[in-house]
Structures are given as structure tokens and as C-alpha cells.
Amino acid sequence: MKRIALFPGSFDPFTKxxxxxxxxxxxxxxxxxxxxxxxxxxxxxxxxxxxxxxxINETFKEYPSISVQTYAELTAEFAxxxxxxxxxxxxxxxxxxxxxxxxxxxxxxxxxxxxSVFLITSPQLASISSSIIREVHKYKGIxxxxxxxxx
Ligand code: ADP
Numbered sequence: 327m328k329r330i331a332l333f334p335g336s337f338d339p340f341t342k343x344x345x346x347x348x349x350x351x352x353x354x355x356x357x358x359x360x361x362x363x364x365x366x367x368x369x370x371x372x373x374x375x376x377x378x379x380x381x382i383n384e385t386f387k388e389y390p391s392i393s394v395q396t397y398a399e400l401t402a403e404f405a406x407x408x409x410x411x412x413x414x415x416x417x418x419x420x421x422x423x424x425x426x427x428x429x430x431x432x433x434x435x436x437x438x439x440x441x442s443v444f445l446i447t448s449p450q451l452a453s454i455s456s457s458i459i460r461e462v463h464k465y466k467g468i469x470x471x472x473x474x475x476x477x
Contacts (some may be wrong), residue, residue: 331355331412331443334401336456337362339373340382343454345474347416347445348392354443359408360386360394363401372460381475402436413442418452 333348337360344360351358360382362375379394386392397404405413413433415426430442454472463469470476 328356328409329354329412330357330359330408330410331414332359332361332401332405332408332410333414334361334363334397334404336371337378337382338371338456339459339469339473340378340385341451341454341456341459341472342474343416343418343447343451345385346448346451347414348386350445350448351414351443352389352391355391355412355414357391357393358414359410360392361401361404362394362396363404364396364398372464381473381477385474400436402433402440405433405440406437411439411441413440415442415444416447417444418447418455 331351331354333344333351335344337344340360348358348360362378362382375396379396382394386394401413405411413430415430417423417426426442426444433440433442459469459472
């Protein structure tokens with residue numbers, strides 16, 4: 327049976343940090359679905375979801391086992407619908423850990439067949455965060471060093 331992982335997130339925007347987690351995840355999973363969600367607490371996006379889908383597809387066009395989808399429901403439910411038994415997430419620091427710890431417990435409760443798998447960030451990418459990129463972009467700073475595609 328295929329090992330399918332869902333990599334859920336807001337990806338507002340998708341960064342080199344995210345790309346790194348996906349590519350490293352390929353050694354663990356047969357298929358990775360990048361799931362761009364409308365996070366209810368961050369419902370207003372900065373980068374259009376359609377633009378992000380196009381850019382993510384462009385980034386992984388050489389990788390048939392990586393796909394991208396949008397979703398607006400519980401991650402645990404969306405995983406079930408896609409036969410994904412794993413949730414792939416990245417960890418940069420203790421703040422990420424605190425958040426990921428509780429969210430993975432809830433996801434496990436909602437879907438007992440779902441295992442969360444965490445990859446520790448690559449040190450050179452640890453400081454990249456979507457929120458900082460949004461801030462830099464808003465004030466016309468150059469963000470291309472942090473993104474695996476050009477805007
Ligand atoms: P969310 O809105 O669910 O927090 P994000 O789009 O911010 O989603 O991030 C998705 C996942 O990628 C999270 O697990 C986050 O910790 C991880 N991540 C974000 N930036 C990096 C990075 N630079 N290195 C490794 N993991 C990262």
C-alpha cells in the first residue's frame with residue numbers, strides 16, 4: 327500500500343523552508359500532497375491562493391509524486407478522504423513544538439489512523455517564516471532569497 331502524506335499549511339507564501347520539508351519527506355513517503363488550507367484564525371490571506379497553487383506546481387513540476395490541493399475543512403477529514411495516513415510537519419523551534427504538539431494530539435483524536443511526522447528544519451532555513459516574508463514584501467523588500475520560485 328502506498329504511503330501517502332499530507333503536508334498541510336497556510337503557505338502564505340510557500341517558502342524554501344517548506345520546499346525543504348517536502349523534498350526530505352520524499353525519502354519517507356511514496357506520495358506527498360501539499361494541502362493549502364484556509365486556516366480559520368488567518369482567514370484573510372496576503373498571497374492569493376490561486377497564485378500559490380500555480381507557484382507550488384511550478385516548483386515541483388519534475389516530481390510526479392508531489393501534488394497540491396486546497397481544502398477548507400478539518401485536516402484530519404481531508405487526510406482521510408485522500409487516504410493519507412501521515413501528516414508531515416516541520417519544526418523550527420520550541421514555539422513550533424508547542425503548537426504542533428497540541429494540534430497533533432487533536433488530529434490523532436479526530437482520526438486515530440493519522441500519524442504526525444515531524445522533520446526538524448535545516449539550520450540554514452530555520453529563520454524563514456511566511457509571516458516575516460509577508461512583512462518584507464508589504465514594504466517592498468526583496469523576498470526572492472526566501473522563495474523557491476519567482477513572484
Ligand atoms: P500553519 O499555518 O499551519 O502554521 P505554515 O504554512 O506556516 O502553516 O507552515 C506549514 C508547516 O511548515 C508547519 O509545520 C511549519 O512549522 C513548517 N515550517 C514553516 N517554515 C518552516 C521552515 N523554515 N523550516 C521548516 N519547517 C517550516
